Amino acid sequence: MDELDINQTRRDLLIAGALSATAAAVPSVAAAQAAGTTRNETPTAPVTSKVALTVNGKQRELNVDTRTTLLDALRENLHLTGTKKGCDQGQCGACTVIVDGRRINSCLTLAVMHNGAEVTTIEGLGTPDKLHPMQAAFVKHDGYQCGYCTPGQICSAVSVLDEIRKGIPSHVTGDLTTAPLLTEAEIRERMSGNICRCGAYSNIVDAIVEVSGRKA
Amino acid sequence: MKVFTYERARTPAEAATAVMRVNGARFIAGGTNLLDLMKLEIETPPHLVDVNGLGLDRIEATPDGGLRVGALVRNTDLAADARVRKDYGVLSRALLAGASQQLRNKATTAGNLLQRTRCPYFYDTNMPCNKRSPGSGCSAIGGYTRGHAIVGTSDACIATHPSDMAVAMRVLDAAIETVKPDGSTRVIPIADFHRLPGNTPHIEHTLAPGELITAVTLPKPVGGKQFYRKVRDRASYAFALISVAAIVQPDGRGSVAVGGVAHKPWRLPAADEQMARGGKAVVDQLLAGAKTTEENAFKIPLVQRTLDAVLAEARKG
Numbered sequence: 389m390d391e392l393d394i395n396q397t398r399r400d401l402l403i404a405g406a407l408s409a410t411a412a413a414v415p416s417v418a419a420a421q422a423a424g425t426t427r428n429e430t431p432t433a434p435v436t437s438k439v440a441l442t443v444n445g446k447q448r449e450l451n452v453d454t455r456t457t458l459l460d461a462l463r464e465n466l467h468l469t470g471t472k473k474g475c476d477q478g479q480c481g482a483c484t485v486i487v488d489g490r491r492i493n494s495c496l497t498l499a500v501m502h503n504g505a506e507v508t509t510i511e512g513l514g515t516p517d518k519l520h521p522m523q524a525a526f527v528k529h530d531g532y533q534c535g536y537c538t539p540g541q542i543c544s545a546v547s548v549l550d551e552i553r554k555g556i557p558s559h560v561t562g563d564l565t566t567a568p569l570l571t572e573a574e575i576r577e578r579m580s581g582n583i584c585r586c587g588a589y590s591n592i593v594d595a596i597v598e599v600s601g602r603k604a
Numbered sequence: 605m606k607v608f609t610y611e612r613a614r615t616p617a618e619a620a621t622a623v624m625r626v627n628g629a630r631f632i633a634g635g636t637n638l639l640d641l642m643k644l645e646i647e648t649p650p651h652l653v654d655v656n657g658l659g660l661d662r663i664e665a666t667p668d669g670g671l672r673v674g675a676l677v678r679n680t681d682l683a684a685d686a687r688v689r690k691d692y693g694v695l696s697r698a699l700l701a702g703a704s705q706q707l708r709n710k711a712t713t714a715g716n717l718l719q720r721t722r723c724p725y726f727y728d729t730n731m732p733c734n735k736r737s738p739g740s741g742c743s744a745i746g747g748y749t750r751g752h753a754i755v756g757t758s759d760a761c762i763a764t765h766p767s768d769m770a771v772a773m774r775v776l777d778a779a780i781e782t783v784k785p786d787g788s789t790r791v792i793p794i795a796d797f798h799r800l801p802g803n804t805p806h807i808e809h810t811l812a813p814g815e816l817i818t819a820v821t822l823p824k825p826v827g828g829k830q831f832y833r834k835v836r837d838r839a840s841y842a843f844a845l846i847s848v849a850a851i852v853q854p855d856g857r858g859s860v861a862v863g864g865v866a867h868k869p870w871r872l873p874a875a876d877e878q879m880a881r882g883g884k885a886v887v888d889q890l891l892a893g894a895k896t897t898e899e900n901a902f903k904i905p906l907v908q909r910t911l912d913a914v915l916a917e918a919r920k921g
Contacts, residue, residue: 407795428625430650431607452654454610457639460851477640478707490680490709496636497710500610501654544706550706556684559840564689581704 437500443468444512453497459483462509470539474583481582484540484547485509488549491547493581508595510539514545522546525533525595533586541582548578552600570602606648612902613658616818619655620785624814626651631816633676636703637719640694642796644729646736656915660818663687669824675714675817679769680705682713691825694849698772698833704841713792714817717770717780717797718809721867722843723752734760735805743806750899751845752841755891757818761805764870765798765845774869775849775861779821785814798868807868828853831914834863835906847904848910852918856880862890862907 428497440449441468450465460474460483462468473484476495483495486508514520520540524540532538552574555567560577568574575596584592609626613619623629629651632638641647658896660674663685671692672683682688703711725731725743732741744752744762752762753800771792780792798809811817828851847863858879860870875890889910894904 421642426624427651430628430648431609434607437610454606454608465745477643478700478704479705481706484706491706492710493636493706496639496707498632498635498639498652501632501635501656501847503612547705555688556680557700558705559697561700564693564696577840578705579704 394535399451429511439500439503441499441502444508445547450499452511454498454500455501456486456496457495458499458502458507459494461562462494462507465499468509468511472499472536472539474537474540480537481544482537482540484543488511489550510542510544511541520546521599522595525598526592527585527600529591529595530588531592531595532584537582537584537586540578541584541592544579544582545592545599546569548575548596549600551578570600572597605642606645606650607650608642608650610654611651612654614657614725616655616658616660616783616816617785617787618659620783620787620814620816621652622652623816624652624785629653630680632656633713634678634713635711635712635714636711639820641720646727646729647659655816664720666821673713673820673821673822675712675819677713679703679708679711679713679716680912682769683708689756692772692776692822693831694775694830694832694851695769695772695822697830698768698847699707700851701832701834701844701847713769713820716767717773717817717820717909719767721765723763724748726763733762735801735808736802738806743830748899749897751867752897752900754894754903755870756868757802757895758801758803758805760803762866763799763801763805763867764864765808765866767846767869768832768834768847768863770794770798771847771849771861771863771869773820773822774871775851775859776826777823779823780817780819781819782811782815782817784816790819794820794869795871801867807869826851828858829918831917832913836909840841844912846907848907848914850879850911850914850918852879852915856915858918860886860890860911865891865894865907867902879915883908883915886911 435454437454438449438451452461462471471484471485474480478493480495483493484491485494487505513521522545552568552570557564557568558574558577560573562569572593575593613622628649630649632652633655659678662674664672666672683696689696726733731743734742742761753764778794780797783789785913811907831850834844834847836844844864850860852858859876861869872890874888877888880886893903
């Protein structure tokens with residue numbers, strides 16, 4: 389079997405798996421709430437639940453398997469594939485999105501936990517015709533190589549400047565009783581939840597410094 | 605991930621009752637640790653009770669001059685609170701030394717206390733682990749132990765508690781407020797909250813089934829200079845090899861709790877009494893009887909040197 393065949397097989401399997409899960413989704417969330425006594429059995433068929441959330445300014449309603457992470461809901465259900473799945477365990481930051489004004493790892497939270505939430509993904513920050521200033525700065529400073537971590541880096545970078553503006557301290561803030569300063573050290577520490585395997589870190593810091601308005 | 609049902613609770617008492625309705629049900633708040641473990645099927649709850657809507661997200665002054673931190677206060681908000689930064693600096697510092705900003709934005713006060721060990725053998729489902737499958741054995745004992753506990757260990761488990769926040773709360777003498785499914789409430793001093801592994805390393809704290817943490821209280825500020833010094837393999841976003849939380853008063857007396865050395869934040873009154881005598885005197889008490897391996901024996905001098913560095917900084921003007 390050559391490499392292409394392996395890929396084809398894996399893809400078919402994934403699609404088949406997704407279809408069977410949807411078809412089997414019957415019991416509702418309410419089923420558990422209705423029971424008055426202790427339930428012993430583990431549900432065997434997938435459980436689905438409705439969730440309504442605003443994504444990049446648009447109201448979206450989904451019926452998802454309770455196991456669906458916010459990341460998978462964005463990518464697989466809403467087809468917003470700008471947000472990337474790297475490690476899927478909160479270590480790499482590729483899945484970073486902004487929820488209710490704060491950046492989080494979308495891989496470590498369930499879609500059903502975000503009813504009523506406002507989510508901003510990389511698609512909501514800017515478009516190819518109208519780049520967000522942070523996107524433009526990443527392009528200008530070459531803040532990437534392969535680009536896979538870039539949407540998460542940019543969502544984090546936008547949040548970093550917001551967090552410093554709001555006076556949220558960091559591990560490298562010298563005096564906790566005063567507002568944090570906008571320094572390279574602060575930016576680097578605050579970006580530590582976003583890994584770049586290509587090692588574009590110094591250019592990423594340059595891009596963020598430029599958008600901050602501070603002279604480098 | 606195993607299939608599970610899901611519901612949102614509206615009050616603490618309702619949540620505590622709801623979690624008792626399904627065997628093996630779990631509360632979920634930030635979810636940053638629980639979901640990670642569910643993906644690996646180390647945790648397999650058949651039902652999740654979402655407690656994010658309980659409104660336990662405020663930090664309030666207590667009548668005795670302390671602070672009452674709601675169970676759902678996010679790590680970011682606790683670290684950034686002006687009162688915490690001014691009067692409980694060790695706690696802000698510990699929180700900011702932990703995880704990444706994305707995780708701190710989600711992770712809660714109660715969840716941080718309840719997070720599970722990062723022992724690699726606990727995470728590796730192909731290996732025996734008494735914490736993951738009671739009675740199966742401990743792969744860490746005789747395995748690679750650089751990150752493991754050196755005090756309070758047992759023949760069943762040598763895992764450490766991974767929290768930074770809890771180490772600071774231990775030195776601050778915090779207390780944990782809870783509600784049980786029958787509606788009764790109690791207060792657990794943090795010293796009695798986490799358990800040593802003994803023969804039951806899978807039981808990590810003293811909460812009863814269904815018991816929900818509602819808040820953590822901090823006593824009246826004790827002043828002094830406060831430090832949280834964390835030593836790790838990289839400068840940011842890594843768990844501690846060891847950490848030192850210390851409060852040093854102008855006369856040199858004070859208190860110290862250490863992370864990365866035990867199944868719980870490690871503090872001994874007899875060690876606190878030695879604070880004015882320096883790091884060695886403290887560590888001789890604090891880590892007396894430590895059981896080390898060739899790979900983790902470095903933790904004893906590392907704790908001492910870190911504490912000495914903290915004490916030297918405290919003596920500076």
